[in-house]
Amino acid sequence: MINNKLSGEVTIIGDKSISHRAIIFCSLADGISRISNILISGDTTATIDIFRCLGVNIDIVEGNSLIIHGVGLQGLSKPDSKLNAKSSGTTARLLTGLLSRQNFTSELVGSSQLTKRPMGRVVDLLNENGSNISSKNGYLPINFKKGFSTFHSINTKVPSAQVKSALLIASLYHQEPTVITEDIPTRDHSERMLAYMGIGIVRMGTSVTVPPNQKIKPVELDIPSDTSSAAFLIALGILSSEKIVLRKVLINERRIGFLKVLKRMNANIEINNITEIGNEMVGDIKVSKSNLVATQIEPSEIPDLIDEIPILTFIASQADGLTTLRGAEELRIKESDRLETMKDFIEALNGKIKMYSDGFDILGKQNLEAGSIKTEDDHRVSMTALIANISLNKKITPDNIKCIDDSYPSFFQDLALLGGEINE
Secondary structure, eight states: OOOOOOOEEEOOOBOHHHHHHHHHHHHTSSSEEEEESOOOSHHHHHHHHHHHHTTOEEEEETTTEEEEEOOOTTOOOOOSSOEEOTTOHHHHHHHHHHHTTSSSOEEEEOOTTGGGSOOHHHHHHHHTTTOOEEEETTEEEEEEOOOOOOOSEEEOSSOOHHHHHHHHHHHTTOSSOEEEEOSSOOOOHHHHHHHHTTOOOEEETTEEEEOSSOOOOOOEEEOOBOHHHHHHHHHHHHTSSSOEEEEEEEOOGGGOHHHHHHHHTTOEEEEEEEEEETTEEEEEEEEEOOOOBOOEEOGGGGGGTGGGHHHHHHHHHTSBEEEEEOSOGGGGGSSSOHHHHHHHHHHHTTOOOEEETTEEEEEEOOOOOOEEEOOTTOHHHHHHHHHHHHHHTSOEEESOOGGGGGTOTTHHHHHHHTTOOOOO
C-alpha cells in the first residue's frame, strides 16, 4: 500500500558539488571568504581537511558556515602528511589538477572504496601535457612531483565535470590563455563560481577559455540547496497524496535533467520563486502524488541526471509501462557499480529489471516486496532503499545507512519534517 500521508516544507542543506568548489576556490582566493549553508559531510570534510594540511585556515561556524582565509594561488604549503580524500571522488579528481601545479611534492590517498575508482582520466591528460604524476595504474594513491606542464588547448575526452574542473584549476596557473573543450556539455559549477569570483572566463558552446595571470577574489557566498539530495524527497512527493515543497533548490540547467524526465513521466512538479544566488539559479520545487508513465531516456540526457539514476530506477518501477535507459556506462565507476547494484536492488524485492552494459529496461508498475538491500556502501543506493521503504510502506532495509553522511547528513531529519516514518 502506498504511503499517502507525507507533506510539508523543507530547506535542504547546501549542494555538494558547489560546496566542494567553494572550499577549493575560496582557499585559493586572495583574502577572507564567508560561506553559508555549506554542506558539512564526509565528502566535503575531506576537502576541508586537505586544505588545512596545505596551510589554509578554515573555521567552521554555526554548524554549516565557513570562514576561509584564502592564501592565493601561490600560497599553498607542502603538507606534512599524506592528503586523504577519504571516499570523495570529487575531492580526488579536482585536487589532482591543483596538486599537479604546485612547487612541492605530495601524495593523495583515499578509502578502500575510492581506490577502486579510476583517476587515470585526469592523471593521463595532465601527464600528456608535461605533469609529473605517478599513480597505481590510474588509481589512488597518486604521487605529485614538481611540474612545469602547460597546455593551450585540451579536450576532456570523457563527459565529466570533474575532469573539466581539474583542468580548469590547473589552467589557473598558466601564463597564456587556455581553451578546454568537451564533446558533451557537463555541469558548469566551476565556471560559474570562478566567474563570480572575478576570473574572466569565456564560455562559447562546449569550450571554456581561462585567461592567464588572474587572481581569485574572496566572496560572501550562500550555497543553494542540493538538487541531487532533493531528488529523494521529490520521489516521496510524487508517490504521496499531499504537497511537498523544497525551498531554494539549485535549478542549474545542467542539474535538472531528473526533473525534465519526471515531467515527461507525468509527474506533478512546479518550480516557483526563481531567483539567482552566487551566479546560480534557484527555485522552490513543489511536488505531489502523480500517475506516472514510462519514458525512454536517451544517452544525451545522462550527464544531466547521472547522480539521480538510482532513485530514478526505483521510480520507474512504479510507473506504468516500459522505461528504458541507455548511455549510463559511467555509473559502473561511481561509489559502486550503480547499474549492477540497482539490478540487485530490484531483484532483492522480487522485482524484474533487464540490465545492459550501459543501462536497463524496467517494466512498471511493479508490486515490490519487503527485503534487504545490499548497498555496497553507496549513499545514493541506501537513500533509495529508504525512500522505497517509506513510499511503499514496506520493510525495505539497506545494509548501511552510515554512508548517507557522505552527502546528506540531515536526511533523516528532513524525512521527519515531512512525516516520513521508516518501517522497521
